[in-house]
Amino acid sequence: MDEIIEIRDLKKSFGKLEVLKGIDCKFRRGEVVSVLGPNASGKTTLIKSILGMVLPDAGELLFNGQPVTNTFEYKRHIGYMPQIGRYPENMKMGQIFDMMRDLRQEHAQDEDLLKTFKLESMFHKPMHTLSGGTRQKVSAALAFMFNPEVLILDEPSAGLDPLASEHLKEKIKEQSAKGKLVLFTSHIMSEVDEIAGSILYLFEGKVRFFKELDAIKSEAGEVRLGKALIKTLI
Amino acid sequence: MWKIAKYIIFDIIKSKVLIAYTALLALISVSIFMMDTDVTKGLVSISTVVMIIVPLVSVVFATTYIFNASEFTELLVSQPISRKDILLGKYVGIGASILGAFILGVCVPVSLFAFSVTALVLMLVGCLLSLSFVSLAFLAATMTSDKAKGIGLSLMIWFYCAIIFDGLVLLFLFSFNDYPLEKAMIILTSLNPVDLGRVMILLQLDISALMGYTGALYQKFFGSGYGMLFATVFQMVWITVPLLLALRIFKRKDL
Numbered sequence: 001m002d003e004i005i006e007i008r009d010l011k012k013s014f015g016k017l018e019v020l021k022g023i024d025c026k027f028r029r030g031e032v033v034s035v036l037g038p039n040a041s042g043k044t045t046l047i048k049s050i051l052g053m054v055l056p057d058a059g060e061l062l063f064n065g066q067p068v069t070n071t072f073e074y075k076r077h078i079g080y081m082p083q084i085g086r087y088p089e090n091m092k093m094g095q096i097f098d099m100m101r102d103l104r105q106e107h108a109q110d111e112d113l114l115k116t117f118k119l120e121s122m123f124h125k126p127m128h129t130l131s132g133g134t135r136q137k138v139s140a141a142l143a144f145m146f147n148p149e150v151l152i153l154d155e156p157s158a159g160l161d162p163l164a165s166e167h168l169k170e171k172i173k174e175q176s177a178k179g180k181l182v183l184f185t186s187h188i189m190s191e192v193d194e195i196a197g198s199i200l201y202l203f204e205g206k207v208r209f210f211k212e213l214d215a216i217k218s219e220a221g222e223v224r225l226g227k228a229l230i231k232t233l234i
Numbered sequence: 235m236w237k238i239a240k241y242i243i244f245d246i247i248k249s250k251v252l253i254a255y256t257a258l259l260a261l262i263s264v265s266i267f268m269m270d271t272d273v274t275k276g277l278v279s280i281s282t283v284v285m286i287i288v289p290l291v292s293v294v295f296a297t298t299y300i301f302n303a304s305e306f307t308e309l310l311v312s313q314p315i316s317r318k319d320i321l322l323g324k325y326v327g328i329g330a331s332i333l334g335a336f337i338l339g340v341c342v343p344v345s346l347f348a349f350s351v352t353a354l355v356l357m358l359v360g361c362l363l364s365l366s367f368v369s370l371a372f373l374a375a376t377m378t379s380d381k382a383k384g385i386g387l388s389l390m391i392w393f394y395c396a397i398i399f400d401g402l403v404l405l406f407l408f409s410f411n412d413y414p415l416e417k418a419m420i421i422l423t424s425l426n427p428v429d430l431g432r433v434m435i436l437l438q439l440d441i442s443a444l445m446g447y448t449g450a451l452y453q454k455f456f457g458s459g460y461g462m463l464f465a466t467v468f469q470m471v472w473i474t475v476p477l478l479l480a481l482r483i484f485k486r487k488d489l
Contacts, residue, residue: 014488051312053489076314086305088245099241103313 002028003065004150004181005050010059012045019045021205022059029149032172032182034192036229037202043185044083046202047152050183051080076104079148083155085139087127093138094123100142109147113140116167132159140168144175151175153184157191169195193225201233208233235319235326238310242327246299252335255291259339262287263347273348274439277356280340281435284360285428288336289367290392296328296371297388301381308489321372321484325477329368336364352438358466359431366427366472367392372480376487395428403429420455427472434465 005027012020019042027033035043048054050061052072060067063074087096101108114120117137127135136159143151151172157165172195176182186192192199199216201208209216209232213225220228246252266279300307303324310320341357370391378384403422407415423429437457455461 048489053308053311055486055488072314072316074314075312078312080309080312082305082309082312084305085309086303087309088241088303088306090245090248091241095241095244099237100313103237103310103315 004029004063006062008060010049010061011057012049012054013057019205023207025200025207025210027181027183029181030176030179032176032195032197033200034196035183035185035200035202036192041202042205043202044154047154047183047185051075051078051152077149079143079146079151081139081143081153081156083158085135089128090126092124092126093119093130096127096138100145104146106146108145110144113144113171117141117164133161136160137164144171149180151180151182153182155186156184157186157188189226235323238320238323239326239330242324243331246328246331251295252331255295256335256339259336260343263340263343267343267347274352277348277352278439280344281356284340284356284363285432286396288360288363289395289428292332292364292367293371293388293392294385295332296368297375297384299328300324300372300375301384311489317485318481321481325368325372329365332364332368333361336360355438356435359434362469362473363427363431366469369473369476373476376480376483395426399426399429424468427469430465430468434462
C-alpha cells in the first residue's frame with residue numbers, strides 16, 4: 001500500500017474558533033510535502049493532530065489504513081522535530097539521547113546526524129547551557145534516530161546555521177529516496193522550492209490545493225515558486 | 235511510567251530550588267531543636283512550619299516544573315507512550331523528589347532529636363501533605379493552559395487551605411452557634427488537607443483540652459485508632475482524587 005497517512009474530514013475548534021474545517025488528504029510514501037499557508041491557517045494544528053497532541057472534534061486519521069485517533073502505538077513510526085525543542089534543563093545531552101532510546105525501547109538505527117552535527121563532543125553539556133541552534137540539532141538528530149517511516153518537521157531550518165541546514169536538507173532528500181514520507185512546514189520559499197515534491201496549501205482551515213511543485217510552476221508559467229504561488233492564489 | 239519518573243527525578247535532584255528547599259527545612263528543624271530543650275515544644279513549632287511551608291513549596295514547585303516541562307511533555311506525547319503513563323510518570327517523579335526533600339529536611343532531624351509517636355505522626359502528615367499538594371498542583375496545571383494562570387490557581391489553592399478555610403470555619407461556627415456542630419466540624423475538617431493534618435498532630439500532643447467541647451469530641455473521634463485511620467484515608471483521598479481528575483483532563487487536553 002502506497003498511502004501511509006490518510007486524513008478524513010478532520011475538524012477542530014478551539015472554543016468558538018474553528019481552526020480546521022474539514023481537511024481531507026492522503027500522503028504517500030516517498031513524498032516530501034510542504035505544508036504552507038498564512039498564519040493561523042491551521043498548519044500547526046494539522047501537524048499536532050497527526051501526532052495526537054491535539055485531539056480532533058470530528059473526522060478520522062488513518063495510519064497504514066488503521067484508524068489511530070486516541071492511540072499511541074503508531075507513533076513508533078513517526079519522527080518529530082518540534083519548532084522549539086526544550087528538554088529537561090539539568091540533564092546532559094548524552095542522557096537525553098539515552099533516555100529517548102530507553103523510552104522507545106529501540107536501538108538507535110541512524111546516527112548520521114549526530115556525526116554531521118558533531119553532537120557527540122557535546123554529550124557532557126547540560127541542556128540549559130546549549131544555544132537554540134544546538135537544541136534544534138538535538139531535535140533533528142532525535143527525529144531521524146529511529147529510522148521512522150514518517151518524518152514530521154516543524155520549521156526545521158529555523159535557528160540552524162547555514163551549514164547544518166544544508167546537511168538537514170540532504171538528509172531529508174536521502175530519506176525520501178528511501179521511501180519515507182516527509183511532512184514539513186517552512187516560511188523560507190527557496191527551501192520549499194529545493195526539497196518539496198508537493199505543496200499542501202491550507203487557507204482558513206481548509207485545503208486550498210494539494211499539488212505537485214512542478215504542476216504549480218508550469219500552470220503559473222513561473223520558474224520561481226514564490227511567484228508561482230502568488231499567481232496561483234490570485 | 236517508571237522510566238519517565240526516573241528521568242524526571244534525575245533532572246529535579248539537580249534543581250537548585252529543590253536543594254534550597256531541602257536545606258531550608260533541615261535548617262528550620264535543626265535550629266528549633268537546638269534552641270529548645272523541650273522536644274515536644276520543638277515538634278509543635280516544626281508542625282506549624284510543616285503546615286505552611288510544605289504545602290506552599292510543594293504546590294508552587296510542582297506547578298512551575300510542569301509548565302517549564304511543557305515542551306518536553308509535547309515531545310513525550312509524540313512518542314509511542316500513552317498519556318496516562320506520561321502523567322503518572324511525571325507525578326511519581328515530581329512527588330518522589332518533593333517527598334525526598336521532606337524526608338531529608340524534616341524526617342531525618344526529627345527522628346534523630348525527638349523520636350516518638352507524635353514525631354511519627356508529624357512525619358506521616360508531612361509526607362501525605364507533600365503528596366496531596368503535588369496532586370493539587372497537577373490538577374491546577376492541567377486545568378489551565380497558561381503558566382501565570384496555573385501558578386495563580388495553585389497559589390489560590392494554598393491560600394484557601396492555609397488561611398481562608400479557617401476564616402470560613404469560624405464564620406460557620408458563629409453563624410450556627412445555636413446548633414450542635416460537633417459532627418459537622420469533623421466533616422468540615424475533612425474538606426481541608428492542612429486542617430486534617432493539624433488535627434492529627436495536635437491530638438497527639440494532649441492539648442485538646444484547650445480546644446473546648448469540640449476538642450473533646452475531636453479527641454474522642456480522631457484520638458482513637460479508628461479516627462486516625464479515617465484521617466489518613468481522607469488524606470489519601472486528597473492525593474488520589476485531584477490526580478485522577480487531572481488524568482481525566484490530561485487525556486483530552488490539546489497540547
